[in-house]
Structure formats: C-alpha cells, structure tokens
Amino acid sequence: DQQVKQNSPSLSVQEGRISILNCDYTNSMFDYFLWYKKYPAEGPTFLISISSIKDKNEDGRFTVFLNKSAKHLSLHIVPSQPGDSAVYFCAAGHFMKTSYDKVIFGPGTSLSVIP
Amino acid sequence: EAQVTQNPRYLITVTGKKLTVTCSQNMNHEYMSWYRQDPGLGLRQIYYSMNVEVTDKGDVPEGYKVSRKEKRNFPLILESPSPNQTSLYFCASSLRGGFLNYGYTFGSGTRLTVV
Secondary structure (H helix, E strand, C coil): CCCEECCCCEEEEECCCCEEEEEEECCCCCCEEEEEEECCCCCCEEEEEEECCCCEEEECCEEEEEECCCCEEEEEECCCCHHHCEEEEEEEEECCCCCCCEEEECCCEEEEEEC | CCCEEEECCEEEECCCCCEEEEEEECCCCCEEEEEEEECCCEEEEEEEEEECCEEEECCCCCCCEECCCCCCECCEEECCCCHHHCEEEEEEEECCCCHHHHCCEECCCEEEEEC
C-alpha cells in the first residue's frame, strides 16, 4: 500500500501558465514534506519543503501548499518554463530528532512544459 | 565538487552473474542509502547505513547486500541477479541520518538490465 501517492503520472502545461502537481499521503505521522526534481540521466535534486506546522511555503516560482486535514499537498509552479520539464517526486517523512528519518517517496509526476 | 559518484552508469548482465555497483561520496557524509526507481512505484529504499560498519535493511532488501567498510564508499552487491532486479538504482548520502534537516545528495543513477 503506497503511503505517498501522486495520481497523475504525467502533466502537460503551456509555457507561462501555472503547473499544479498533486500529492496525497496516508500516514498521519508524516510531519515534513519535500519535493524533488529529476531530469533524465541525473539523480533527483531537492526543490522545496514544508513542515506540518505551516500550510504554505514559497521559493521564487515554486510554492508548496499543505492541507493536513485532507492529507494533501500540491506544488505550484508559476510561470512554468520549458526548463521545468522533469519528473517531480513528492516525499514525506517523520522527523526523528535523534535517529534516522524515515522517508517515503511517491511514484513521481512527469511534467512537460510546452513552449 | 561535492558529489555522489556511482559506477557503472549502465550495465547489462545475465541472470545469476554476481555484480557490484559502486557508490562513493566526497562530502564526509555519515549516512548513505541505496534506492531503486521503478515505473509507478517511485523511489524505494533498499539498504541504508548510518555510519561505518552500520547497515540496515530498507523496504526492499531481498536479493541485495551492502557493506560500509569506509565512510566514503557504500557498494551495492547483487549476488545472483534476477530479471526482477532490472531497475534504475540511485545512491544517496546525507550529513547525518536526518534527511529532513540535511537533505539527500543523489548520484546520477545506474541503469541495470538483467536478462
């Protein structure tokens, strides 16, 4: 049973428009959420994160929204650029101060931004 | 340049022929981990290591072995590869096990095909 779900395997968006990538989780213990971006032939790289004490975090064109009651988060990219075309992984974790943080990755959403 | 280096990038092998995928990091990170990426399943953890001589199973350890004799190296060993181990493999490292505080640095991946 997948604890982190990204129900859209792919998404196409016109350049300049908004991209919205969605992620749902089932484990109520998760208290920290991250988005990773992956280009072909490269490893994933960190994009943006949010902790459960917030409902929004913004970094330039990227904003992550968290709805804890719905166990749902979304990544907004505004405006979308062709260079944003990549696979985006949602990840959720439980912060454990003194030991290893267990992190679960979603299956990924492939975003294509069309010029 | 701070990085995680995996070798080889691509590997085609036959069922039952032992192989090793190497992983090395130059950041003096304590924590290292192996993931496999499969379509629709995202990144699933195989094994991790909190420090030298300390390793533990992740979510999908069957058919794999690891060792951590030196801080910088964390090889993944497939003693008797089978076709269901055909996948894209990523090595990752972090300053400590606290993924949520320190983040992961990923290698560029190893595409393994077992025929």
